[in-house]
Amino acid sequence: MNTVATRMMISPPKYVQGAGAVGTLGEHVARLGENAVVLADNGVWALVDEAVTQSLSAAGVKLTKEIFGGLCTQKEIDRITAVAEQAGADVVIGIGGGTAIDTAKAVGHARGDIAVVSAPTVASTDAPTSALAVIYTEEGAFERYSFFSRNPNLVLVDTQLVAGAPSRFIVSGMGDALATWYEARVCVAAERTAMAGGLATGASLALAKLCWETLMEYGPQARLAAEQHVVTPALEKITEANTLLSGLGFESCGLAAAHGIHNGLTVSHKVHGMMHGEKVNIGTLAQLILEGAPTAELDTYLEFSLAVGLPTTLAGIGLGDADREELLAIGRASTAEGETTHNMPFAVTPQMVADALVGGDAYARAYARKHAA
Ligand SMILES: [Zn+2]
Structure with a gap:
């Protein structure tokens, strides 16, 4: 070897x-x-x-x-x-x-x-x-x-x-793409091997960053275009961000807790009606909570998610009534051997995942209440 x-x-x-x-x-x-x-x-x-x-x-x-x-x-x-x-x-x-x-x-x-x-x-x-x-x-x-x-x-x-597709698809893609930068920077800082088989290059990290910047700039516009089923430059840019920038970014930089927790969430049958990026978005919030992300960063994530219509709460993905046992089962699956959750720079336990899911959910609900017009 x-x-x-x-x-x-x-x-x-x-x-x-x-x-x-x-x-x-x-x-x-x-x-x-x-x-x-x-x-x-x-x-x-x-x-x-x-x-x-x-x-x-x-x-x-x-x-x-x-x-x-x-x-x-x-x-x-x-x-x-x-x-x-x-x-x-x-x-x-x-x-x-x-x-x-x-x-x-x-x-x-x-x-x-x-x-x-x-x-x-x-x-x-x-x-x-x-x-x-x-x-x-x-x-x-x-x-x-x-x-x-x-x-x-x-x-x-x-x-x-x-x-032409229902707008939920491109919105869900934005949830998958939003995770890319947050996961990439963790893998780069911790010097983790990416799915591609090596450490990240500056090029792939730049693509992951561009993915995030494109989402922030054009995400809400693209959602509106998709709702009207029209092709606009914003919809083109977000299609590229969701498909190419996010794809190259995650594969050659690496995944972390956002996708590990997504995979953990799939053990609950309650989330099976949800799309990949919708579940990933809950994983992203939990990852940010695990990292101890500053409030301003949580708020940026929440402002974007609400503007494009991505779920931010457990109820938003069908887990509103999940009890501690269920969250711990999700935590165990999220931290199974080989899961990308272990790319975080510290050890992550099932309890930490359950706590981060609850902590993120509480913060997201408080944020939504504060910003309800
Ligand atoms: Zn994904």
Whole structure:
């Protein structure tokens, strides 16, 4: 085992973003292969079938359409891997949200690292750019991270589709992206190894910082644009922040307690209706409390969260009636072996997580009361 501390940054070789970008999918995919399995759920197929079929056919790419089951589980990965093998596919394309894309990445890896294309139709997570997948149990609880040898060959985001989705998706993506800087700075200060396999570079830290600055500047504007389903420069900037800046930032700087506590929260069935970034936002608040963040920093987090409509209280993610036992169970899962919570510069116990969740919730409720117009 090499003990030399190296800095490392990884990323997809190509990122494409714009209104109507799905129409250009074929020309990019044709450079990667000629036989594609395309994976999307029924709702996403209804949106993109015509454009995707037309674009791939025009570029001479054969396609096999597959309906995604909705969760990135080992069973679903195995099922679609068999489809890709049967079809002799040399490209796998995941279209939709983070789970469809993560499944496509896992299938690409299982098929001997055939080309992977990630085409998010929503800006709800930073999964599309990374070389890892989050595997869930059949019940929808976090199971493990799965790491691959490389990032997707192509990430293509159509902002017309992003704007067409319910605004809750891009708002949730802002919750995922907001955590990136807070987690990155912890990992850098504590010299933790990032998901990419090394210490952070100045470049990835700068991207994480830019992600945070972009959210502060354009987040509320982008929420309003998404509510009207229009593509504006602010919506473009937030789509990039949620997808590219957050993706490169977290993967090459590292995750910490915000995501560790997110994973812990998934042991409670009460939060299963919540989106990834909504739960992460509670994890971020708990991380700030654990760090003993100054009041001004908590207030910045709360002002932003309320302006874009992210949950800040336990009730906001369905845990309003959680008792101590339940919070401790979440704390235990948040501090399980291998969890990114251990990237914090001090030891974190289940009790500390439970206390931080309650402390953050109380502060957020007091802040909301004070600022209710
Ligand atoms: Zn995340």
